Amino acid sequence: MSPAGPRAGSAARPFRRVLVANRGEIALRVIRACRERGLESVAVFSDADAAALHVRTAGFAQRLGPSPPRESYLDGAKVLAAAKQSGADAIHPGYGFLSENGDFAQAVEEAGLVWIGPPASAIRAMGEKTAARRTMKSAGVPVVPGVVEPIEDPKELVRIAREVGYPVMLKAAGGGGGKGIRIVHAEAELLSSFERARSEAQNAFKSSAVYLEKFLANAHHVEIQILADAHGNVVHLGERECSMQRRHQKVIEESPSPLMTPTLRAAMGKAACDAARAVGYRNAGTIECLVTDVDERRGAGAASPRPFFFLEMNTRLQVEHPVTELVTGHDLVHLQLAIAAGEKLPFTQEEVVSRGHAIEARICAEEPERNFAPAIGTVQSLDLPGGPGVRLDSALFDGLEIGVHYDSMLAKLVVHAATREQAIERLLRALEEVRIAGVPNNVAFLRRLVGSPEFRSGRYHTKTIEERLPTLLGQPSRAELERAALIAALLHRESLRRTMEERALHANGGEPASAWLAAGRRRQLTRRRP
Amino acid sequence: MKYFVTLGNESESIEVELGPTRDGRTVARIVRGAEGPVSDHVLELRAIRGLDRVALQVDGECHDVLLAEDGRGMHVSVDGVRHDVTIEDERERAAHLAAAHAPKGPVTLRAAMPGIVRAVLVKPGDLVAAGQPLVILEAMKMENELRADHAGIVREVRAAAGTPVDSGAELVVIDPPADGERPSQPPSRS
Numbered sequence: 001m002s003p004a005g006p007r008a009g010s011a012a013r014p015f016r017r018v019l020v021a022n023r024g025e026i027a028l029r030v031i032r033a034c035r036e037r038g039l040e041s042v043a044v045f046s047d048a049d050a051a052a053l054h055v056r057t058a059g060f061a062q063r064l065g066p067s068p069p070r071e072s073y074l075d076g077a078k079v080l081a082a083a084k085q086s087g088a089d090a091i092h093p094g095y096g097f098l099s100e101n102g103d104f105a106q107a108v109e110e111a112g113l114v115w116i117g118p119p120a121s122a123i124r125a126m127g128e129k130t131a132a133r134r135t136m137k138s139a140g141v142p143v144v145p146g147v148v149e150p151i152e153d154p155k156e157l158v159r160i161a162r163e164v165g166y167p168v169m170l171k172a173a174g175g176g177g178g179k180g181i182r183i184v185h186a187e188a189e190l191l192s193s194f195e196r197a198r199s200e201a202q203n204a205f206k207s208s209a210v211y212l213e214k215f216l217a218n219a220h221h222v223e224i225q226i227l228a229d230a231h232g233n234v235v236h237l238g239e240r241e242c243s244m245q246r247r248h249q250k251v252i253e254e255s256p257s258p259l260m261t262p263t264l265r266a267a268m269g270k271a272a273c274d275a276a277r278a279v280g281y282r283n284a285g286t287i288e289c290l291v292t293d294v295d296e297r298r299g300a301g302a303a304s305p306r307p308f309f310f311l312e313m314n315t316r317l318q319v320e321h322p323v324t325e326l327v328t329g330h331d332l333v334h335l336q337l338a339i340a341a342g343e344k345l346p347f348t349q350e351e352v353v354s355r356g357h358a359i360e361a362r363i364c365a366e367e368p369e370r371n372f373a374p375a376i377g378t379v380q381s382l383d384l385p386g387g388p389g390v391r392l393d394s395a396l397f398d399g400l401e402i403g404v405h406y407d408s409m410l411a412k413l414v415v416h417a418a419t420r421e422q423a424i425e426r427l428l429r430a431l432e433e434v435r436i437a438g439v440p441n442n443v444a445f446l447r448r449l450v451g452s453p454e455f456r457s458g459r460y461h462t463k464t465i466e467e468r469l470p471t472l473l474g475q476p477s478r479a480e481l482e483r484a485a486l487i488a489a490l491l492h493r494e495s496l497r498r499t500m501e502e503r504a505l506h507a508n509g510g511e512p513a514s515a516w517l518a519a520g521r522r523r524q525l526t527r528r529r530p
Numbered sequence: 531m532k533y534f535v536t537l538g539n540e541s542e543s544i545e546v547e548l549g550p551t552r553d554g555r556t557v558a559r560i561v562r563g564a565e566g567p568v569s570d571h572v573l574e575l576r577a578i579r580g581l582d583r584v585a586l587q588v589d590g591e592c593h594d595v596l597l598a599e600d601g602r603g604m605h606v607s608v609d610g611v612r613h614d615v616t617i618e619d620e621r622e623r624a625a626h627l628a629a630a631h632a633p634k635g636p637v638t639l640r641a642a643m644p645g646i647v648r649a650v651l652v653k654p655g656d657l658v659a660a661g662q663p664l665v666i667l668e669a670m671k672m673e674n675e676l677r678a679d680h681a682g683i684v685r686e687v688r689a690a691a692g693t694p695v696d697s698g699a700e701l702v703v704i705d706p707p708a709d710g711e712r713p714s715q716p717p718s719r720s
Contacts, residue, residue: 068694179671200673203648247672366670369539373643374669376696380598381583404644404694408670435610437582437598444611476538476611482569483588484613485535485544486558488606490573491597492533492617493548495581 012230012282012342015090015114016040019083020058022094023073025395025412026317027054030092033333042086044079046072048403053395060086067405073097076104080111090114090340096407099316100127100175116340118283118315125279126313129173130211136310139278141271144290144309146213154191160212161190167215170197174205176312178248183215218461219290221245222257222308224272225324227335228281229345236269237328238354240320242288244455246372246465252449253320254359255327258420258458259291259306268308275313284321284336286314319362319412322391326358326416356416357423361431361446363394363411365402368445368473374408377401380438385430389416389423402439410441424456448474532561534623536616543618551575636685639676639702641695645669649691652702656684665689665701682707 017040020030027043031054034041043058048067055061062082064072072078074097083091091108093099099117102124108115117123126132133148146164150173151157161168161184170193172180180201182193194210202208225237241257242250256265272287288311321332330347339345365375379400384392394411402410413430417423431447449472454460465472476484534543549557556573574587586595596607605614618626648666652658663675664684682704689701 196673199648200668203668203673204671247670249671370642372670373697374645376644381596404646404696432610435594435596435607437596437605437607440612476613480608480611481537481540481613482544482560483593484537484606484608484615485546486560486571486573486588487586487593487595487608488535488537488613488615488617489533489546489548490556490558490575490586491581491584491595491606493531494551494575498581 012340013114014341017042017060017086017088018090018092018116018337019044019062019079019086019088020054020092020094021073021079021098022092022096023049023052023054023395023406025393025409026094026096026319028057028395029393030094030333031058033331033337037334037337039337042082042088044073044082046405048401048405052400053397062086067403069097069405076101076107079104080107083108083111083113088113090116092116092336093316095314095316095319100314102127114340116283116336118281118285122279122281123315126315127175129171129176129312130209132312133211133310135278136275139274141275141278141310142308144213144216144311147211150209150211154194157194157212158187158190161187164212164214167217169213169215170194170210171213172197172201172205172207173209173211174201174207176314179204180210181248216290216292216309218463219243219292220257220259221250221288221311221462222260222268222291223286223288223314223318224268225318225321225332226272226276226281226285226287227332227339227345228276228283228285229339230282230342231344233345233348234273234276234281235345235347235349235352236272237324237330237332237352239265239268240318240323242320243460243462244449244465245462250320250362251446251465252359252361252455253323254357254420254423255323256354256357257291264291264306264308271308271310275310279313281315283339284317284332286318288312288314319409320360322393322412322414323358323360326391326414327354327356328352329355356418357420358414358416359423359427359450360412360414361427361450362409363413363434363436363446364408364442365410365439366408366442367440368442372442374404375440376403377439379436381435382437383433383435384411385413385433387430387433389426390430391415396436410436410439420458424450444474445472448472532620534618534620537613543616636703636705637680637682638700639664639678639704641667641697641699641701642676643667643669643674644695644697645674646694647689647691647701648673650687650689650702652684652687654684654686657707658682658684658704667695676701678704680704680706 018034019042020027031041041058043055043061044064045055046064046067062085064078076098091113098104100123102120105115105123106120125135130148130150133143136143167183167185170182180197182197184190184193197210198208201210221242222239224239228234239257240253240255242253244252275287289308290311291306291308325332366372367375379398382398391414392411396411415423415426415430417426427450431443434443454464531548533546535546536543545561547559554574558571558573560569571589576585582597584595586593593608603614605612645667648668650665652664658678660678660681662678664678665676667674667676685705686703
């Protein structure tokens with residue numbers, strides 16, 4: 001294991017031109033931080049993103065290749081060539097894509113560039129999930145019960161699953177992000193789930209290695225943000241509660257966690273810092289834990305803290321990092337840039353204070369009513385919320401095409417208020433202000449979710465969305481439907497009238513131009529019987 | 531003029547009668563069946579640019595309305611709540627009802643969502659059972675098995691492993707089984 005401290009990994013040193021090896025809102029987020037720090041920025045883009053907002057905002061831009069990620073954002077050689085071509089002297093990977101690729105981090109450093117992230121050795125130590133479980137165990141950090149080596153042999157798998165006890169989880173050893181994960185409730189499903197998980201793992205991580213751990217029912221997903229500089233300082237910035245998930249994808253995140261106590265936070269924070277030190281970590285990172293929902297024994301004196309278990313470490317900036325920024329007042333991307341440049345952390349653990357409450361909702365191009373199928377389309381009208389305590393991180397613009405190649409997240413809506421109750425009302429208000437036409441999305445679903453008794457009470461866990469789905473999908477009321485029908489009929493007639501007027505004006509005949517008519521006919525042709 | 535408006539997955543259309551528009555105001559009536567109660571409303575439309583974005587008052591209450599077309603067809607969004615819309619006037623409705631006899635013939639398995647075809651599990655000539663997986667589509671970071679709704683014989687495979695497909699793309703065409711091999715009922719999965 002690499003030694004902790006200033007000599008871990010390559011040397012941190014100042015830089016002036018940062019290539020941002022990502023797209024969408026996170027590329028924009030990093031480019032904005034570079035501007036604020038007086039650094040130059042270089043965007044990279046695939047063909048689908050040639051006129052994207054991150055490209056138009058950056059100082060310089062380099063084409064990577066065709067739209068599929070493997071031929072553009074996931075191709076490390078092309079990113080390095082773009083860095084050379086553009087004269088960049090540092091690379092920020094954002095999240096996803098190459099951000100947790102140890103070989104790429106090493107190649108960046110070997111090319112003489114500054115890698116704005118953890119040392120390659122730390123990425124590798126945490127990237128292989130079974131090795132990470134071994135490291136955490138020896139660092140004294142509790143891990144979820146299960147194996148610490150990948151399983152190859154189906155017979156052994158059956159034996160271990162019986163030993164650990166159902167339900168169990170199969171997980172890709174090669175990476176996270178919700179890929180290659182299967183929950184198995186009974187032995188009958190075990191082998192087919194194993195095959196699916198292996199195949200997904202192979203596609204996502206080029207390794208079919210899968211391991212097994214106990215599935216902890218009703219568990220909370222709570223993660224700790226840490227920062228480590230090149231001078232041996234490690235601090236944590238408290239937790240984010242990420243239990244509102246669907247199929248292992250986070251939907252809503254908040255801080256503080258509704259179940260957090262000062263004792264538990266201190267214990268988890270210490271474990272997170274120990275974990276970071278154990279792998280010689282530097283830069284921003286997140287320790288994901290499960291906290292089980294046992295009844296709190298309120299005996300004499302202090303309540304015993306809930307048990308928590310290490311899940312994995314994300315060796316990069318997280319999607320949900322703004323939640324921590326709003327409650328702590330620290331800009332994590334600025335701090336990433338400062339740490340990579342060799343600066344000391346500008347505050348100590350004692351100086352970290354969490355104020356008020358922050359909640360993030362992920363707005364995605366998907367259709368909750370159709371089993372959350374990802375949606376595509378062109379953004380045709382756009383109004384985004386604002387006002388006090390509202391932050392919107394997105395790379396949306398009127399005319400943006402949402403295709404199949406990239407993640408379905410359109411925007412992150414984050415609010416901050418003095419109390420959790422006020423933050424919930426603020427988030428609901430802001431969600432009601434969102435107008436996105438042309439791309440089906442989950443905003444109406446998010447409104448019902450944030451307004452649900454489960455979310456309001458704070459008593460929710462990783463399976464709450466699945467359990468409450470019928471209620472959360474909701475049905476518009478009769479009055480709402482009739483109002484929409486009135487509006488649609490009027491707009492239909494009005495658009496026909498305007499088309500006729502226009503045709504009379506130009507007097508050159510042509511096609512009947514009502515998109516309503518055309519779309520309606522197409523729909524009738526393709527409508528399927530229920 | 532009467533319009534029949536179908537919203538989202540509703541099976542019944544809503545009947546709307548629009549009166550003439552005067553000074554930007556339109557009187558409209560909702561008709562609920564032959565003997566059902568009717569209700570009258572006053573609509574006031576103010577366009578911001580074209581008709582894709584309008585301010586619309588219904589009985590005095592303000593609504594922010596967007597109008598757009600996407601992969602799912604035409605939709606209106608009223609105060610940010612989206613409704614898929616199909617509209618027919620009286621004439622179109624009559625024509626549509628007359629044509630409502632679907633012929634028995636080949637059935638096409640379509641991609642229920644945009645994604646990437648990971649594997650095609652059948653080839654032309656294969657006999658497939660109802661519920662049998664035909665195509666594995668990677669979407670939402672998961673591999674999804676797309677299954678046959680009915681038994682039949684694969685006539686044509688239009689999907690290729692490794693290629694991205696849009697929602698609605700035709701993947702596999704299945705002919706109904708010959709009479710001798712009448713399908714078993716779909717397995718009891720819901």
